[in-house]
Structures are given as C-alpha cells and as structure tokens.
Amino acid sequence: MAETLLILGFIILLLAIHDFFYTTLSASGGGFISENVAILSDRIIQFGASTFGRKAYDYHGLFVNLMILFVWLLLIWLGLFMVYSSNPEAITNSSGRAAYNWERLYFTGYTLSTLGMGNFKPTSPFFELVTSCFSFFGFIFFTSSMTYFLSVSSAVVKKRTLAKSIYNLGKNPKAIAKKILALDSSYSYQQIHDLQEKVDQHSVNHQAYPVVHFYSRSEGKDCFSINITRLDEALSILFYSDKGQNLQEELELLRSSISNFLQNLDKNFSRSLPKVEGAHSSEDLPLGLTARNSQELVERRRTLESLLKSEGFSWRQVVEQNQIN
Incomplete structure (x- = not known):
C-alpha cells in the first residue's frame, strides 16, 4: 500500500x-490535461450560453483559464499528499506526533504555497528533500502561472483588436x-498589409496559447469568429470580381494568412x-466561382462555420448576399 501510494x-x-x-513555457500549444479541461470547460460555458443567453460568453476564456489552473493545482496537491501519505510517520507536529490525514493535506498545501508555517515538519531526509523541492516548485508554479496569464491577456487584446x-x-x-x-490604392495596400500582420500575429498566439481560442464576447461586433468570417467572405468577393484585380497580390497574402x-x-x-x-450549396457561392475552386471554398466555409457555432453564431448572421453591385 505504501509503495503504491x-x-x-x-x-x-x-x-x-x-x-x-x-503549456506555459513551450509556446507550442496545450498539454493533454489542459486541452481536455479546456474542452470540458468550453462545453459548460456553451450550456450556460444556451440556458442563460450570450452574456455567458463574457466569462468564456476566464472560466477555461481558471479551470485549467485549478486542475493543475489540484493534481499537484493530490500527488504530493499521496507521497506524504505513503509513510504515516513522514510528517509530525512540533511535539512529535504523527500528522493525521487532514494535517498532511494542510502541510502539503502550505508547502506548495511556500508559507512555511513550521508547525509540522518532515521526519526523514527523503521527505525533507521532497518538501524543499516542492516549496521551490510552488514559487515557480505561481510566478510562471501569472506570467502565462499576462501573455494570454496580451494575446486576447490583440485578438479583439483584430476583430474590431x-x-x-x-x-x-x-x-x-x-x-x-473605395479606399485610395496606396491606403488599400496598407490596410490589407496591416490586416495580414494582425492575422499572422493572432495565428501565432492562437497556437502558442490555445486558451486564447476560448475568449469570446457577448456582443457580435467584438467577436473574432463572425468578423474573420466576414473578412474571408469579402476576400472571396474581391478575388472573383473584376474590380479587385489590382489588389490580387495583396489579397492573396491576406488570404494565405487566414488559410x-x-x-x-x-x-x-x-x-x-x-x-x-x-455544405453550402453552389447558389451561395460568389459569382464567377461556381465553375472553379468551389469545393475549396465550401471546405473553407465549413471550418469558418464551425468557428461561428463555437461563439453561438449562424452563417446567416454573417451575410445574405456576396455580390458587388
């Protein structure tokens, strides 16, 4: 039993x-635990939005972030408690009495929080070393978490700036x-280039800090999904319109970033x-596209519609007509 614990x-x-x-230091995405906690938390918020309305989306990313932090802390607390519990005599109070289970749980908590109360202590070199290591880890855990959350906050601001x-x-x-x-040609190039840089930056942040994906807003004008879909649809209009031929090179770069x-x-x-x-029917496709590349656009729209549904929107809220008059 002791070895098992x-x-x-x-x-x-x-x-x-x-x-x-x-998750916090690799900038390569989320780990297995944080990814699954994020998915579960997202489903809770989606249920809340369907029950109480779109206001629940204002707490979307915050809830996911806090749930991930809570699960990390809970697992580390539980694991260290089990290590201490493998030996009932591992932790004693100031008078030498072996700690009870709840007292070991308390000792585990203040070890991780680096409080160093001193009313309980480890009794062997092994548990003294474990205590020292996790006191140091507790400091790293909370400082790294705060640094990670600041990075996420910065990425969320940039995401909302792009949407706006x-x-x-x-x-x-x-x-x-x-x-x-309608813009002056030089200003059009600048505007498209600026959007491309913002999309690329969001794409990098989105991959480095996956929790950014779950930050939403109750108001559609501030939501990323519906605005990026509108932009992509606008690019489809310009690509297959004679009026957009002068901007083809810049539009292709922006389109590639979104892709x-x-x-x-x-x-x-x-x-x-x-x-x-x-899938969307060919009747919904921009003029000049139905004979070519239609399947590619249908697949593209399928991904965008999934993104829309994740924030409680439907395709009809994006656009009713895609032609330039």
Whole structure:
C-alpha cells in the first residue's frame, strides 16, 4: 500500500508538472490535461450560453483559464499528499506526533504555497528533500502561472483588436469589399498589409496559447469568429470580381494568412469545434466561382462555420448576399 501510494503520487505529479510546463513555457500549444479541461470547460460555458443567453460568453476564456489552473493545482496537491501519505510517520507536529490525514493535506498545501508555517515538519531526509523541492516548485508554479496569464491577456487584446479592425471596415462582407475598393490604392495596400500582420500575429498566439481560442464576447461586433468570417467572405468577393484585380497580390497574402489560421484550427481544435453538417450549396457561392475552386471554398466555409457555432453564431448572421453591385 505504501509503495503504491508513493508511485501513484509521483506519477500524478510528473503528469501534472509536465502538462504545466509544456503549456506555459513551450509556446507550442496545450498539454493533454489542459486541452481536455479546456474542452470540458468550453462545453459548460456553451450550456450556460444556451440556458442563460450570450452574456455567458463574457466569462468564456476566464472560466477555461481558471479551470485549467485549478486542475493543475489540484493534481499537484493530490500527488504530493499521496507521497506524504505513503509513510504515516513522514510528517509530525512540533511535539512529535504523527500528522493525521487532514494535517498532511494542510502541510502539503502550505508547502506548495511556500508559507512555511513550521508547525509540522518532515521526519526523514527523503521527505525533507521532497518538501524543499516542492516549496521551490510552488514559487515557480505561481510566478510562471501569472506570467502565462499576462501573455494570454496580451494575446486576447490583440485578438479583439483584430476583430474590431475588421468590424470598422464593414458589418458584412459586401460592405467590407466595397470599403476596400473605395479606399485610395496606396491606403488599400496598407490596410490589407496591416490586416495580414494582425492575422499572422493572432495565428501565432492562437497556437502558442490555445486558451486564447476560448475568449469570446457577448456582443457580435467584438467577436473574432463572425468578423474573420466576414473578412474571408469579402476576400472571396474581391478575388472573383473584376474590380479587385489590382489588389490580387495583396489579397492573396491576406488570404494565405487566414488559410494558415484555419489549418491550425482544423489540426489542433477539431475536438472543441462544433460539427457542421452538410455544405453550402453552389447558389451561395460568389459569382464567377461556381465553375472553379468551389469545393475549396465550401471546405473553407465549413471550418469558418464551425468557428461561428463555437461563439453561438449562424452563417446567416454573417451575410445574405456576396455580390458587388
């Protein structure tokens, strides 16, 4: 029993610590634990939004972030408690009495929080070393968590800035396309280049800090999904319109940036995105496209519609007509 608790405790600790450092320091995505906690938390928020309305989306990313932090802390606390519990005499109070279970749980907590109360102490070199290591780890855990959350906050601000920049161009794809065409050519190039940089930056942040994906807003004008979909649809309009030929090179760069983002979505967030049944008919496609590349656009729209549904939107809220008059 003692060996089982010791081994199981260290396994839980190793899994939680690996997931923590991989998620916060690797900038390569989330670990297995944090990814699954995020998906579960997302489903809770989706249920809340369907029950209480869109206001629940204002707490979306915050709830997911706090749940991941809570699970990390819970697993590390549990694992270390099991290690201490492998030997009933491992922890004693100031008078030498062996600690009870709840007292070992208390000792584990203040060891991780680096409080150093001193009313309980380890009794052997092994447990003294374990206590020292996890006191040091507790400091790293909380400082790294705060640094990670600051990075996430910065990425969320940039995500919302991108959404707002697109919204300011127009409230539907047709309006965005017209606005780009109406601008002076040099300013159009600058505007498209600026959007490309923001999309690329968001794509990198989205992959480095996956929890950014779950930050949403109750108001559509501030939501990333509906605005990036409008922009992509506007690009489809411009690509297959004679009026957009002068901007083809710049539009292709922006389109490529959005494509890279959508590929990242398909690769890393397919489990958290709602499934989309069926596909858009050719009647919904931009003029000049139905005879070529229609399947590519249908697949593109399927990914975008999944993103829309993740924030409680439908395709009809994006656009009703995609032609330039």
